[in-house]
Amino acid sequence: MGTENATETAGLAGERSKDGLGWMEWIRGWMAVIGEMMFQRIAASHLQNPLPLPPVNELTFVVTGSTSGIGLQIARQLAEAGAHVIMAVRNPKAAHDLIQKWQNEWSGMILPLNVEVMELDLLSLESVVRFAEAYNARLGPLHVLINNAGIFSIGEPQKFSKDGYEQHMQVNHLAPALLSVLLLPSLIRGSPSRIVNVNSVMHYVGFVDPEDMNVISGRKKYTSLLGYCGSKLAQVMFSSVLHKRLPAEAGISVLCVSPGVVYTNVARDLPRILQVGYRFIPYFIFDAQEGSRSTLFAATDPQVPEYCETLKADDWPVGAFISQDCRPTNPSEEAHNVETSYKVWEKTMELIGLPSDAVERLIEGNEVTCRYSMTD
Numbered sequence: 001m002g003t004e005n006a007t008e009t010a011g012l013a014g015e016r017s018k019d020g021l022g023w024m025e026w027i028r029g030w031m032a033v034i035g036e037m038m039f040q041r042i043a044a045s046h047l048q049n050p051l052p053l054p055p056v057n058e059l060t061f062v063v064t065g066s067t068s069g070i071g072l073q074i075a076r077q078l079a080e081a082g083a084h085v086i087m088a089v090r091n092p093k094a095a096h097d098l099i100q101k102w103q104n105e106w107s108g109m110i111l112p113l114n115v116e117v118m119e120l121d122l123l124s125l126e127s128v129v130r131f132a133e134a135y136n137a138r139l140g141p142l143h144v145l146i147n148n149a150g151i152f153s154i155g156e157p158q159k160f161s162k163d164g165y166e167q168h169m170q171v172n173h174l175a176p177a178l179l180s181v182l183l184l185p186s187l188i189r190g191s192p193s194r195i196v197n198v199n200s201v202m203h204y205v206g207f208v209d210p211e212d213m214n215v216i217s218g219r220k221k222y223t224s225l226l227g228y229c230g231s232k233l234a235q236v237m238f239s240s241v242l243h244k245r246l247p248a249e250a251g252i253s254v255l256c257v258s259p260g261v262v263y264t265n266v267a268r269d270l271p272r273i274l275q276v277g278y279r280f281i282p283y284f285i286f287d288a289q290e291g292s293r294s295t296l297f298a299a300t301d302p303q304v305p306e307y308c309e310t311l312k313a314d315d316w317p318v319g320a321f322i323s324q325d326c327r328p329t330n331p332s333e334e335a336h337n338v339e340t341s342y343k344v345w346e347k348t349m350e351l352i353g354l355p356s357d358a359v360e361r362l363i364e365g366n367e368v369t370c371r372y373s374m375t376d
Contacts, residue, residue, distance in 0.1 A: 029333075040286065044260070060085075061299065062118075063075045074295055084116075092119050125178055142186035144195075147180065149176075168231040176235065193253070197239055198259060199257060203229060208234045208237065236335045241344075246359065317336045
């Protein structure tokens with residue numbers, strides 16, 4: 001990955017202005033999606049299952065959406081490895097029930113698992129602010145934020161949160177973006193620390209119009225696929241800009257990961273005929289434990305921060321992206337569109353109620369007020 005190529009890519013990206021993916025980009029994107037599904041198990045055949053973790057004792061992890069699927073596996077494996085895990089969830093009772101089950105199965109060990117629960121509803125930006133304020137008030141470190149929670153309401157009509165945003169865009173991008181920025185004070189205290197965004201290979205067929213992130217202008221017909229893929233691409237773009245804006249001395253790495261094609265709660269929302277198809281091709285589809293490996297790798301591997309800093313030093317146009325086989329890979333062609341990425345950044349900060357220089361102010365130790373804060 002040379003600086004010359006990165007500059008050339010950035011220049012080409014900055015020149016173009018478009019209202020959708022070109023045919024070749026679209027075809028190459030779908031080839032990437034299909035290729036991951038067909039060959040992910042072969043590509044990841046070198047990985048152990050479960051993935052062995054380096055020492056994580058004394059480290060604190062926040063894991064969103066950790067009561068089911070990949071998030072459940074991430075939280076449990078980190079806890080069993082000795083980490084302090086905060087399950088940031090919409091349903092605290094379900095999380096407490098899980099913890100009780102894990103503790104019972106862990107009985108006989110020297111120490112109980114160090115897991116706690118905090119309520120977080122990504123469909124409410126006020127809830128995100130409340131969570132961040134409560135966590136920052138502890139004045140303790142946060143070593144890794146894992147933005148795992150996400151939705152894909154396949155085949156559903158367009159729905160909006162009470163904040164007025166398309167639900168895929170809010171849950172998969174806007175709310176995690178707000179959480180990541182607001183938790184910077186705690187991440188600085190935990191430095192070296194990381195923000196790990198569980199993304200998707202589906203971002204390869206995504207497109208984001210920064211002036212129409214709710215997909216309401218009528219320029220493009222809304223589908224749940226459009227909403228989902230666009231939200232995942234927006235997350236990659238936002239992460240790339242956040243990665244650039246964080247100074248090296250802050251010691252915070254930002255990266256996105258693809259868990260692979262995994263049978264989780266998302267699959268349960270599929271039409272019945274597709275669910276049947278999922279069950280008929282178990283060889284190709286990861287289970288949740290296999291799907292958790294790339295995120296656990298991104299969250300714990302000691303070489304990840306160095307890789308992130310190398311990309312920043314080379315002025316590479318996109319941030320780090322880890323594939324389902326725990327290897328660095330290149331995000332989509334559209335993710336390299338630097339001009340659009342900065343527009344997505346500005347629009348995102350506007351939508352989540354933060355000033356565009358919030359990151360710089362928080363890094364300097366200043367307070368930042370969010371429009372969704374109850375204390376306004």
